[in-house]
Amino acid sequence: MGIVAHVDAGKTSLTERLLYAAGVIDRIGRVDDGNTRTDSMELERKRGITIRSAVVSFALGDLPVNLIDTPGHSDFIAEVERALSVLDGAVLVISAVEGVQPQTRLLMRTLDRLRIPALLFVNKIDRVGARYDDLLADIRRLLTPAAVPMESVAELGTRSASVDLLAVQRAELGEILAERNDAFLERYLEDAELDHAAELRSQVARAEVHPVYFGSAMTGVGIPELIEGIRSWLPRASGSPDDELRARVFKVERGAAGQKLASARIVSGTLAARTPVAVHPGDGPQYQTRPSGIEVYRDGTRQPADRVEAGQIVALRGLKSIRIGDQLGVRTRQVGQLFAPPTLETVVRARDRVRLFQALTQLAEQDPLIRVRKADDITVSLYGEVQKEVIASLLASEYGVEVTFSETTPIHVERLDGVGAAMREITDSLWAAGVGFRVSPVAEGIEYGLEVELGALPRAFHTAVEETVRQTLHQGLYGWEIPNIRVDLTHTAYYSPTTVAADFRRLVPLVLLEAIAEAGTTVMEPLNHFELDVPSDTVSRVLAHVAEHRGVVSQTMLTETQAHLEGTLPAATTHPFESHLPTLTRGEALLATTFHSHQPVAGPPPARARTDGNPLNEKQYVLNLNRSA
Template identity: 85%
Template sequence: MGIVAHVDAGKTSLTERLLYAAGVIDRVGRVDDGNTQTDLMDLERKRGITIRSAVVSFALGDLPVNLIDTPGHSDFIAEVERALSVLDGAVLVLSAVEGVQPQTRLLMRTLRRLRIPTLLFVNKIDRVGARYDELLADIRRLLTPSAVPMATVTDLGTRPAAVEPLAVQRSELAEILAERNDSFLESYLEGAAVDQAAELRRQVATAEVHPVYFGSAMTGTGVPELIEGIRTWLPRATGTPGDELRARVFKVERGAAGQKIASARVVSGTLAARSPVAVHPVDGPEYQVRPSGVEVFANGARQPIERVEAGQIVALRGLKSIRIGDQLGVPTTQVGRLFAPPTLETVVSARDRVKLFQALMQLAEQDPLIRVRKAGELTVSLYGEVQKEVIASLLESEYGVQVSFSETTPIHVERLNGVGAAMRDITEGPWAAGVGFRVSPGSDGLEYELEVELGGLPRAFHTAIEEAVRQTLHQGLFGWEIPDIRVALTHTAYDSAGTVAADFRRLVPLILLQAIAEAGTTVLEPVNHFELDVPPDTISRILAHVAEHRGVVTQATDTHLEGTIPAATTHPFESQLPTLTHGEGLLTTTFHSYIPVATEPPIRPRTDGNPLNEKQYVLHLNQS
């Protein structure tokens, strides 16, 4: 199960309480003191925020739990995304004071879309300003209409605040359950005896209803009731050791000796050290590996084990090419992107460029969204300014590299304007290969289609073509990625005696970009949605400030604004808010969409030798 929340709602503190209740730790650590069990990085302890997902295993009675504590800061939403892909259930934490925040809404929307059974825990009921009825109304309006309170609160907003559990067998709950089950409704209206607990368990398991618990992670109030709710309502894993192996890698890190350690959820089957395992990469052909070591998470630590079974989370060693998102054993349907990719990038520089590049590539293994580009300068992609500090800290502490960053700039994308086609036969160039492509606008990532017979070309050549297509689309006509496109392979040719896969890898960028050039592209810039709370006496200044930074207000009151603002101006906009709002402005932003650039399209330096200029491209290949 995962614990997710907006930053500072109390996820890590709740994790500490659960570990204490399970007997894994003998004292509850504090985030402010930097001594919590799951915040292991120095920077996490210094800043009091979770940056990397941490796994800890324990037992709640007869229920074994693998708990994933996820980051709350929006800069690290990619870590949350990877955790969500392996969950059976979740606890979404809210603050009784701050209530439903933008990140809370984003997380709940994703949990509901994935149909992950979820309990809500309203934390900090002992804080001044804590709310109950008003907050429940906000939860039902903004998060889920099927929120079911499982307790009332006495002495709300004071130190002695306590919870009083509500009976499961009650009319309010019966009415909510009846709205989602006609047979239950019929029995209830006829006055027949109905098992509300059984129906609640079923509807929680199908993510139709969401029980809401109240408490304080700092004092422990309400935590026993939450634990009982986890044991009672969240469904247990159903995979069995006798099934075929299915596992998904959701985290990759490096050990003290520099070796890769991959964390994976075993959904079904068994996995043993030194036994062959099929790996299905996120993109690329299947291959076989033999894990040199298998460790299981148990009682707050990792322990070596020879064989692991369904339902457990394991740490695997000896998988040199493993990446986040790879599947082991029999592949299941790939989980699509849950959150938007990074929309910002920055140039990173250091005295030792070679060492910096190697270190950044290792960081990119742990976080695939830290894309590293080498186009004269080294650039990395970002979600926000906090991530800069994290990357700098990791590079210095783990690799001994001190770095500096340039100003953050937005990552644009390109969108096809129409349809284009290009073809080259085997007799027309320096490589013993021929390909043809037709491209057209897409709406959901790369849609790659074959309009040639699969058997007309060796499989290795088909693999080389598709991999080259994916790589080429990272740089469109203006140097920006083309994320949504339909590519049809319309022609292939090869010489059985002389053609090698490298011939196709070199030819594909030339012909694919010719087809894209015929279609034409438009450069788009990222735009964020913002919510801003300000003092009433500053609202006119803030409205002018929004307009000055190309923002558009869509909703407004005397103290609250919502709207959109380009990613390019978001940081400058935010940096001036403390002065304009007497330090009282509260801004949250999330990615919203891409819109066409209104001015001259920005051009990004290429890293591929420029296939749009064949002579320059061939020269680049000959020199590399």
């Protein structure tokens, strides 16, 4: 089960309450005091926010629960994505005061897309400004029309706030359930005796209906009712220990001695320590390995185990090449990337560049969306400014590396303008290989096709060609990635006694970039979608501010006191735009941004320093290869 929410809605406080109710802890920690069970990083305690997903296991009666507390800040959305891939159900936390916030909507859309059953928990009913009726209306309008309130609230917005289970109006509940099941509708219209609870349980399991509970994680009000809701409505794990092993790695960290520790969900089957297991990487060939040790999450701790089975979350040791997203045992369908990759990057500087690069490379193992790039400078990709502080803190505390950052800049991409082709025969080449490519634009993703017979080239050479093609596409004509392109292999040649795979690896970048140069590329900058709430009397100033930062407002909703604006804003100007908002709005602005799309850069296209020796300049490229040899 996952607990997800917009930042500051109370996820970690709710986790503490559940642990206390389950008897795992005897004292409830406070986020403000930095003593919660799941926020273990020093920076998490200092900032009062969750940065890394944390796993804790406990029992609610006869129901064993593996709970994952996820970050709420949008800078750490990649952590949320990895947790969602292993969930049976979720609790989406909403603040009764702040209500449905932009990140709440993003998370609900993702839960719906993955068909993850979810309960909604409205927290902070004891706070001044807490809402009930109009918040339910917002939930139905912005999140899901199938929200079923399970409780009423007395003395809302006071320290004495309490909840009462509704004898949920059978008529209202019946109508909601009948809308989603024709058989139930037929019996409902016949006024037959119906088992509303069984139908509700079934529709919650299919992620069609969402019960709504109310309470306060600080005072404990509503927590017993929420626990009963979790036990009653969320489906239990269905994998069997007798089936084939299926497991997914969703977190990788390093222990005190520097060894890798991989957290995985065992979906089905069993796994034993020191026995061979097949690993299916997301973008590479299958291989076999043996976990040297297994720990299982149980009763709030990690305990050593020789054998684990379906339904458990485990920590695996001794898997040196393991990465987040890898599957163990039998490969199952991969869930595509749920959220957009980072659109910003910054240069990281330290006295010892070698140690810095090694440390950042290890951090990237724990977060695949932190891309580390080494050219003239070392750069790292980001979702936002808060990540800079996190990276600096981790480098200092875990690796003893003090760093500074340059100003954050957007990560551009290149779009192919047309079709291009290039070919080199062995006689034209410095290496004992010949190759030809045709490139063309596609709407999404990288497509690779063969227009040569598969048997005309040894399989190892085909593998070398395809791997090098995908690597070369990380740097187009201006040094930016080309994400949407089709590459067709149109020609191959080799000398049987002398050609090796390295000949193709060296030649492919030259020929592929020749083809791309013939097609031409346009540099595109990232564009963010923004949602902005401001006092209504500041709208004119804010609209001028949007225009000044190259933004476009597409939707405006005004009330007497508040204005809600939506539109697009270039990633390059988003941070400067945000930093001036408090001054323009008396500190009352609420801004949320998510990646929207790419648009062509106005003016001269920006170039990025290359890391590949520059295949666009053959003489320079060959000299660089000879120096590296």
